[in-house]
Amino acid sequence: MTTTIDLSGKIALVTGAGRGIGREIALTLAAAGAAVAVNDFAGEETCLAVVAEIEALGVRAICAMGDVGDEASVAAMVEKVETELGPLAIVVNNAGITRDNVVMLMSPDDFDGVVRTHLRGTFLVSKAVARKMLRRREGSIINISSVVGRRGNAGQANYAAAKAGIIGLTKSLAKELGARTIRVNAVAPGYIDTAMTQELSDDVRKAIVDATPLRAIGQPSDVANAVLFLASPLSRYITGCTLPVDGGLGI
Numbered sequence: 710m711t712t713t714i715d716l717s718g719k720i721a722l723v724t725g726a727g728r729g730i731g732r733e734i735a736l737t738l739a740a741a742g743a744a745v746a747v748n749d750f751a752g753e754e755t756c757l758a759v760v761a762e763i764e765a766l767g768v769r770a771i772c773a774m775g776d777v778g779d780e781a782s783v784a785a786m787v788e789k790v791e792t793e794l795g796p797l798a799i800v801v802n803n804a805g806i807t808r809d810n811v812v813m814l815m816s817p818d819d820f821d822g823v824v825r826t827h828l829r830g831t832f833l834v835s836k837a838v839a840r841k842m843l844r845r846r847e848g849s850i851i852n853i854s855s856v857v858g859r860r861g862n863a864g865q866a867n868y869a870a871a872k873a874g875i876i877g878l879t880k881s882l883a884k885e886l887g888a889r890t891i892r893v894n895a896v897a898p899g900y901i902d903t904a905m906t907q908e909l910s911d912d913v914r915k916a917i918v919d920a921t922p923l924r925a926i927g928q929p930s931d932v933a934n935a936v937l938f939l940a941s942p943l944s945r946y947i948t949g950c951t952l953p954v955d956g957g958l959g960i
């Protein structure tokens with residue numbers, strides 16, 4: 710019996726991987742041997758820097774710029790990845806934005822924008838790869854949700870709705886694709902130390918740590934390791950689940 714995770718020969722796409730959690734996921738999958746397509750929206754330089762870091766590990770990588778909320782952009786991105794790297798076996802829907810406000814002050818544009826990137830983006834990328842994976846009877850799709858999608862959060866109704874939607878999308882897709890051994894799972898991080906959370910005040914950070922049973926803010930590697938497990942054959946009998954990576958905050 711072996712428990713080593715070896716993804717050599719597998720091709721992975723990670724959206725929003727120029728920085729933060731996505732970057733860490735891309736590096737972690739590459740360290741396990743997968744060739745990785747690094748998607749980002751605006752930051753081509755950061756995307757290329759992640760590609761260089763991956764290549765330094767001795768595996769193939771490409772930068773696949775594109776807007777996950779735009780159907781044509783997603784189609785072009787997936788085509789580029791499969792042409793340049795090969796058939797996708799692992800897809801991580803990680804790209805995301807926040808536009809926080811209480812509902813009474815939230816503009817419809819800020820609601821739509823967040824839902825567009827997270828929920829529509831996850832739908833479009835999953836749709837673009839689903840038929841290809843079905844034909845090959847191989848694939849693991851991992852969607853990044855959030856503890857906020859499970860519990861809601863004042864000031865983040867748009868984000869919470871999108872992240873809750875991702876959980877429903879994950880379960881539905883798992884049911885649609887399971888018969889051909891395509892697995893679809895979600896990861897629900899708690900508060901993770903990235904640019905997205907670095908704007909929080911010290912008081913808010915302390916309140917989060919106090920409410921977290923493990924009494925700490927998580928690191929991008931905590932999420933990346935969960936994604937690695939769900940991408941690997943170690944989780945071959947797991948689909949449709951939402952794995953919390955939140956130090957117990959969601960209990």
Ligand code: NDP
Nearest residue numbers: 725729730750751752776777804805855898900901903905
């Ligand atoms: P960051 O803000 O650090 O990074 C987000 C990434 O998504 C960036 O690379 C950004 O690209 C990219 N992106 C944004 N919009 C698009 C788009 N339309 N198309 C393609 N890429 C896009 O976020 P985190 O690393 O903190 O978060 C990553 C994921 O984890 C998100 O889904 C987030 O909601 C989720 N999450 C984060 C938590 C946290 O505490 N940090 C907690 C729970 C969930 P660019 O640089 O070009 O803007």
